[in-house]
Amino acid sequence: MGWASWTTVNVFAARSGVRTEEAGVITGELSVHTTWTDGEARFAVQYNGSSDWFTLVGSPVPCATETDSRTLHEAVVTAVRTGRASDMPSAMTP
Numbered sequence: 001m002g003w004a005s006w007t008t009v010n011v012f013a014a015r016s017g018v019r020t021e022e023a024g025v026i027t028g029e030l031s032v033h034t035t036w037t038d039g040e041a042r043f044a045v046q047y048n049g050s051s052d053w054f055t056l057v058g059s060p061v062p063c064a065t066e067t068d069s070r071t072l073h074e075a076v077v078t079a080v081r082t083g084r085a086s087d088m089p090s091a092m093t094p
Helices: 066-082
Strands: 001-019 024-037 040-047
Touching: 001 040, 001 066, 024 066, 040 066
Parallel strands: none
Antiparallel strands: 001 024, 024 040
16 A cells, blocks of 8 residues: 655645534644555544644545645545535545
8 A cells, every 4th residue: 555645834724613523623824734554544633733633524535546635635634724624524525
């Protein structure tokens, strides 16, 4: 298997925020990170400028290819920006 990761910074979370395992719902200016390895995509967010990463509720999800993981990363970023992050990433599995 392969490995890949992406990070998008300066993503402003919509009013509904992002549900995380460790910190509950967080809002504000975030970085969104996706790691793909061993057939899974893992999603995390952090406050810009912070060193702490928080796992999105529902992560990891099965993901067969690097290309699919990139698509999922973009979907997660869009969901955070538009307020649909509470339903994912499990709802976005390709």
